[in-house]
Amino acid sequence: AQTVTQSQPEMSVQEAETVTLSCTYDTSESDYYLFWYKQPPSRQMILVIRQEAYKQQNATENRFSVNFQKAAKSFSLKISDSQLGDAAMYFCAYRSFFTGNQFYFGTGTSLTVIP
Amino acid sequence: DAMVIQNPRYQVTQFGKPVTLSCSQTLNHNVMYWYQQKSSQAPKLLFHYYDKDFNNEADTPDNFQSRRPNTSFCFLDIRSPGLGDAAMYLCATSKFAGATNEKLFFGSGTQLSVL
Numbered sequence: 001a002q003t004v005t006q007s008q009p010e011m012s013v014q015e016a017e018t019v020t021l022s023c024t025y026d027t028s029e030s031d032y033y034l035f036w037y038k039q040p041p042s043r044q045m046i047l048v049i050r051q052e053a054y055k056q057q058n059a060t061e062n063r064f065s066v067n068f069q070k071a072a073k074s075f076s077l078k079i080s081d082s083q084l085g086d087a088a089m090y091f092c093a094y095r096s097f098f099t100g101n102q103f104y105f106g107t108g109t110s111l112t113v114i115p
Numbered sequence: 116d117a118m119v120i121q122n123p124r125y126q127v128t129q130f131g132k133p134v135t136l137s138c139s140q141t142l143n144h145n146v147m148y149w150y151q152q153k154s155s156q157a158p159k160l161l162f163h164y165y166d167k168d169f170n171n172e173a174d175t176p177d178n179f180q181s182r183r184p185n186t187s188f189c190f191l192d193i194r195s196p197g198l199g200d201a202a203m204y205l206c207a208t209s210k211f212a213g214a215t216n217e218k219l220f221f222g223s224g225t226q227l228s229v230l
Contacts, residue, residue, distance in 0.1 A: 004157075033217055045158075045205065045221040091157060095217065101146045101165055101209065102172075103219055105157040 002027050002094045006106035013082045014114050020067075021077045021109045023092030030054075031097035034068065034075045039089040039108075048090070051075065053097070079111075087113045118142070121206050121222035128196050129230050136191040136225045138206030144220070147189040149181060150205040152224070158205055164189060165211070193227075201229045 003026040013019035025034070036048040051059045051068050058066050063083075067076045079086055092106040119140045128134040138147065146165050150158035162171045164183045178200070180192040193200055206222040 035218065037219075042223070044223045045207075045219070047218050050218055089155075093219075101148075101163055101170070101211075102160055103148070103207075103209075104160065107157045108155070110155075 002096070002104045004092050004094050004104050004106035006090075006092055006109050008109045009107070010110045010112070012112040012114055013079070013086075015082055015084060017082055018078060018080045019082055019111065021079075021090050021092075021111070023075045023077070023106055025073050025075065025092070025094050025106075027073065027094065027096075029096055029098070033095040033097060034066075035093040035095070035103070036064070036066070036075075036077045037091045037093055037105075038086075039091065040085075041088070045091070049077065082113050084113050084115065087111055119206055119208055119220050119222035121204075121225050123225060124223065125226050125228070127228045127230060128193075130198065131195045134193050134196055134227070136193075136204050136206075136227070138189045138191075138222055139187050140189075140206075140208045140220075141187070142208055142220060143186060144208035145186075145211040146209045147183060148205075148207040148209075148219070149179075149189070149191045150207065152203040152205055154202075161191070196227070196229045198229050201227055203227070 032053045034051045039045045049061045063080045089108045095103045148163040149161045152158040161175045182190045203224045205224045207219040
């Protein structure tokens, strides 16, 4: 199984400020997908953003963007203009492009947004 | 709306009493997954089906079984639940390996308590 590491168990950010969540992963594959999922207190996980490893351009979805450093095997999530609704657990996930269907998750970062 | 539905939302069982959790999907996705998520931990993949092809993770205990009678439904059977099996169980689906917009769709989960 691939290893996904999130080294920040908890983070906090002031409303309207910017926060960056870190994720590193271990793989020998050249093609894969990376994801950030959000799990609010209601528990249903939803996709925030995805990145294909073969794309050099960093993915962006409105206030959410990633910094994908393939050589460093790093995939951080930047949340700009943080809102109260951004408070949740954030999980980084990895999926091989060619081999298997498994998605592997990191241990998560709990984000608190301070009004 | 197409979605992944898990029933029940909360399930209570007794130590050693078999229990079945259910998941259905209207997305017509090929792959269905079962994840176990304990409090403040990463979702842990138990197994998945690619169509009728069952794929067990190496560290999934024999106590956990799964059935997929058709494309839409997938069941998680816990033959003899122990106290350590109390967790949130998440069902998820995805299209198929290599899909260009590959991502996981999650259900709301079933919170299992073992008394």
